[in-house]
Amino acid sequence: xxxxxIKEEDIAEVLEIYTPYVQDTAITFECEVPTLENxxxxxxxxxxxxxxxxxxxHGKIVGYAYASLYRSREAYQWCCxxxxxxxxxxxxxxxxxxxxxxxxxxxxxQGYYTVYGVITLPNEASLTLHKRLGFSMDGIxxxxxxxxxxxxxxxxxxxALRDFEPPLAPPKSIHELPNDVINAILSKGTLH
Numbered sequence: 001x002x003x004x005x006i007k008e009e010d011i012a013e014v015l016e017i018y019t020p021y022v023q024d025t026a027i028t029f030e031c032e033v034p035t036l037e038n039x040x041x042x043x044x045x046x047x048x049x050x051x052x053x054x055x056x057x058h059g060k061i062v063g064y065a066y067a068s069l070y071r072s073r074e075a076y077q078w079c080c081x082x083x084x085x086x087x088x089x090x091x092x093x094x095x096x097x098x099x100x101x102x103x104x105x106x107x108x109x110q111g112y113y114t115v116y117g118v119i120t121l122p123n124e125a126s127l128t129l130h131k132r133l134g135f136s137m138d139g140i141x142x143x144x145x146x147x148x149x150x151x152x153x154x155x156x157x158x159x160a161l162r163d164f165e166p167p168l169a170p171p172k173s174i175h176e177l178p179n180d181v182i183n184a185i186l187s188k189g190t191l192h
Contacts (some may be wrong), residue, residue, distance in 0.1 A: 001095075003102055003186040005174075006043060006052040006064065013061045014054065015039045017085055026120045026152045029145045050080060051174045051185065053099055062090045065099035067107055070116050077170055078113040084129075096129045104133075105185045108161045110116045111171035117157040120145070127155065135159040 015036060022033045036043065046052055052066035063086035070079040082103060084096050104115060117135055119126045135157040143151040151188065174182075 001062070001098075002056045002098070003053055004056070005182065005186070006047070006054050006066075008040075009041055010054050010061060011040045012036055012063050014043070017061065017064065017087055020088075021085055025115065026145065026147045026150070027123065027126075029102060029120070029147060029152075031147055047174065049173050051103055051110075051169075051182075053102055053106075055095055055099055060124045062087050063095045063099055065096075065103045065105060067115070068113075078111070078167055079116060080107065080112055081116045091125065096123065096125075097133060100129070100133055102185055102188065103186075104159070104161060106174065106177065107171075109172075109177055109181065109185075110174060111167065113160065113162055113164060113167070115159050115161060117155075119157065121153045121155055127157075130157045130159075133159065 014036070018028075018039075019033050021028050022030050043052060046066055046068050049069075050067035052064065054061045054064045056062065063084065065082065065084040067080040067082055081101060086093075086095055097187055107115060115135075116138075117126070117130045119130065121140070129179045136159070136163050138156040140157050141154045141156065144154055145152045
C-alpha cells in the first residue's frame with residue numbers, strides 16, 4: 001500500500017469511492033452525487049490549503065482522507081475538520097487509522113491546533129476509530145440532518161494536535177511544506 005497526496009488522475013476514482021456513501025448512507029449529508037467537474041473543483045479548492053491523501057494498493061485507490069475548513073470565521077483558522085472514506089472491502093483493516101494518522105501529522109506541521117470529526121450516528125466504526133486516535137466527545141447535535149427519509153444526529157469529536165500556546169502565525173498551506181517532509185510522513189503509513 002502506498003500513501004500519497006491526491007493527483008489529478010486520482011479524482012475520478014475517489015469520486016467512485018464516495019458515490020455509494022452519498023447514494024446509500026447518511027454518513028455524508030450530501031444528498032446528490034457531485035459531477036466529476038464539481039468534485040474536481042472541490043478537491044482543488046481544499047488542496048489550496050489542506051492535505052488530501054489517497055491510499056493505493058496495486059495502483060487502485062482503496063481509501064482517502066482529507067482536511068477541510070471547520071468554520072469560516074477568522075478565529076477558527078487553527079482548526080479543521082477531517083473526513084475519511086474507504087472502499088467497503090477495506091473497512092476494518094486499520095486503513096482509516098493509517099490515513100488519519102498521516103493526515104494529522106501533516107496538519108500538525110502546518111500549524112493546526114485542533115482537528116474535528118463530525119460523525120453521523122449511529123456509526124460505531126467511526127466512533128471507535130476516533131476514540132482510538134485520541135479524539136474526545138464534544139457533544140451530540142440532535143436531528144440536524146434529514147436524509148434517506150430520516151432525521152439524523154451527529155457526534156462532534158475533537159483532538160488537540162499541540163499545546164495551546166498563542167500561535168505565531170496562521171497555519172501554512174500544504175504546499176508550503178517541503179516535499180521531502182510530506183513524503184517522509186506519507187511513507188510512514190506505507191505498507192510493504
